[in-house]
Amino acid sequence: MQIYLPIAELSMNVFFLVGIGGAVGFLSGLFGVGGGFLLTPLLIFTGVPSPVAVASVTGQVVAASTSGALSYYRRGGIDLHLALYLIGASTVGAVLGVLLFSVLRSFGQLDLFLSASYLVLLGSVGTIMLIEAVKAIIKARSGVVVRERMPHQHNWMHGLPLRVRFKKSRLYISVLPVLAIGLCIGIIGSLLGIGGGFILVPALVYLLRVPGNVVIGTSLLQVVAMMAVTTVLHAVQSQSVDILLAFSLMVGGTVGAQFGASAGQYLRGEQLRALLAILVLAVAIRFGMTLVLPPDDIFSTVLLGPGGLL
Amino acid sequence: MLALPVQAQRVVSSVSNTAISISSSFDGETLTMFGNIEPELGGAGPVTGPFHVVIVVEGPLAGRVTRLKTHNFGIWMNTVQVAFNDMPTYFQVLSDSRLKEITNPVTIAEEKLLPEYQAQAAIETGWWDSVVFANQTVRLLTEKGVFGVREDGVKFLSNTFYSAQLTLPANVPNGAFLARTYVFKDGEIIARKSDGFSVRTSGFERFVAQSANQYPLLYGLVCVALALFTGWLGGVVFKR
Numbered sequence: 081m082q083i084y085l086p087i088a089e090l091s092m093n094v095f096f097l098v099g100i101g102g103a104v105g106f107l108s109g110l111f112g113v114g115g116g117f118l119l120t121p122l123l124i125f126t127g128v129p130s131p132v133a134v135a136s137v138t139g140q141v142v143a144a145s146t147s148g149a150l151s152y153y154r155r156g157g158i159d160l161h162l163a164l165y166l167i168g169a170s171t172v173g174a175v176l177g178v179l180l181f182s183v184l185r186s187f188g189q190l191d192l193f194l195s196a197s198y199l200v201l202l203g204s205v206g207t208i209m210l211i212e213a214v215k216a217i218i219k220a221r222s223g224v225v226v227r228e229r230m231p232h233q234h235n236w237m238h239g240l241p242l243r244v245r246f247k248k249s250r251l252y253i254s255v256l257p258v259l260a261i262g263l264c265i266g267i268i269g270s271l272l273g274i275g276g277g278f279i280l281v282p283a284l285v286y287l288l289r290v291p292g293n294v295v296i297g298t299s300l301l302q303v304v305a306m307m308a309v310t311t312v313l314h315a316v317q318s319q320s321v322d323i324l325l326a327f328s329l330m331v332g333g334t335v336g337a338q339f340g341a342s343a344g345q346y347l348r349g350e351q352l353r354a355l356l357a358i359l360v361l362a363v364a365i366r367f368g369m370t371l372v373l374p375p376d377d378i379f380s381t382v383l384l385g386p387g388g389l390l
Numbered sequence: 391m392l393a394l395p396v397q398a399q400r401v402v403s404s405v406s407n408t409a410i411s412i413s414s415s416f417d418g419e420t421l422t423m424f425g426n427i428e429p430e431l432g433g434a435g436p437v438t439g440p441f442h443v444v445i446v447v448e449g450p451l452a453g454r455v456t457r458l459k460t461h462n463f464g465i466w467m468n469t470v471q472v473a474f475n476d477m478p479t480y481f482q483v484l485s486d487s488r489l490k491e492i493t494n495p496v497t498i499a500e501e502k503l504l505p506e507y508q509a510q511a512a513i514e515t516g517w518w519d520s521v522v523f524a525n526q527t528v529r530l531l532t533e534k535g536v537f538g539v540r541e542d543g544v545k546f547l548s549n550t551f552y553s554a555q556l557t558l559p560a561n562v563p564n565g566a567f568l569a570r571t572y573v574f575k576d577g578e579i580i581a582r583k584s585d586g587f588s589v590r591t592s593g594f595e596r597f598v599a600q601s602a603n604q605y606p607l608l609y610g611l612v613c614v615a616l617a618l619f620t621g622w623l624g625g626v627v628f629k630r
């Protein structure tokens with residue numbers, strides 16, 4: 081059944097959209113990630129114009145992360161004080177990101193920037209994850225107990241000025257690295273259409289030493305708030321949020337995530353991480369190919385929207 | 391300035407559907423344009439042919455940019471772009487025989503009866519851009535189905551009565567369309583007529599597209615509210 085997407089200006093099969101949303105939702109429930117970094121590329125590869133893909137996925141990520149954030153909140157697994165600083169910084173980052181997004185679009189370089197950024201980001205994250213997961217699998221096989229890095233061990237970042245006490249995480253650290261992380265996540269998230277959870281969680285764990293029981297909940301809350309702001313910003317700045325597209329994806333994603341979360345109980349942690357790493361690397365390689373291989377058509381044409389910007 | 395020939399004929403014409411609305415299952419619509427060549431009011435005697443008819447269907451004007459990718463530093467990227475101002479978003483030419491048999495190239499160029507002339511007129515930059523990018527843009531838009539030339543699109547049902555069918559594709563742009571009819575005899579234009587019709591998305595899709603452009607802040611907030619609600623609902627429905 082075809083549905084006409086008014087902002088994307090094309091007709092797509094609604095079952096296909098709900099299906100993609102469901103598949104990515106399943107993966108997000110399985111691996112505990114937002115899924116934006118898989119969904120945006122997937123939409124772009126199936127022909128949705130990249131500005132619409134990026135902007136509409138931000139809406140979908142809000143839906144996908146809300147139910148998780150709510151359940152962590154009920155269990156007391158969120159450090160609201162820390163989340164507040166992160167959200168503030170990432171909002172500023174999102175504003176900058178959306179402005180840069182518009183500039184890139186008007187110069188016709190958005191696709192190039194997206195492909196290169198995804199290649200670099202997913203390539204590096206995927207490689208790191210794969211190495212870490214393979215090491216963990218080898219160690220588990222040989223029976224060595226993996227010693228987790230202890231929280232509360234301070235590194236140089238904690239010693240920077242402007243220290244604030246974060247009671248829930250039992251940290252007394254400088255806010256500067258917190259704000260810096262939030263700013264970067266905000267810029268990257270709004271430009272690429274990703275929630276940034278898969279960057280934020282390791283950053284919180286390894287750089288700030290946030291304890292494991294609050295790190296996922298805090299990260300989810302951050303993603304929900306930041307993506308909500310980004311959706312509104314994209315809608316106002318470039319009118320490229322397609323609510324019908326986002327809603328079809330949301331429906332599939334919410335259902336898929338529930339199935340994914342239950343399926344995740346059947347696989348060991350390191351195996352899941354290795355699989356996710358392979359998937360991330362595959363997407364990175366696909367972007368690399370679009371940059372290097374000759375395009376189907378070296379000419380392309382695009383209508384100009386109101387105000388001269390696309 | 392050429393003197394126009396004395397017009398002893400006029401054309402009476404119409405379009406089968408003047409208000410086309412796109413609903414959610416729209417996948418194209420067929421229009422019929424038809425007309426009759428008649429003597430001028432108060433004129434003497436029946437008209438004599440042979441006549442040829444060219445109908446040009448022009449959609450709303452818009453700005454457009456066409457870009458060229460080149461291979462630099464090992465990757466393909468957009469490096470050249472050419473802007474088109476006020477070019478039709480939809481342009482179809484229908485005629486009853488080959489355009490070069492109907493009239494001469496000068497008239498075709500002056501009246502911009504071919505899409506290439508429309509595209510070239512919309513470019514401001516130099517000659518090279520004009521030829522290459524105009525032709526490529528026409529090719530791209532022809533592949534999309536919004537530009538085209540059909541030299542068998544008009545059929546004469548009698549010496550003076552003609553009819554033409556045009557199928558609007560699913561991706562037809564919204565707005566006011568103009569169907570301009572030219573009647574040729576011996577290579578000269580002897581009568582002209584214009585008919586208008588409109589294409590609008592109707593109902594829900596129109597509301598969505600319009601509100602995204604006219605009330606962007608509210609649209610964004612509604613989208614976020616919908617996302618939050620769906621996320622919350624998902625958690626409730628699948629409570630574990």
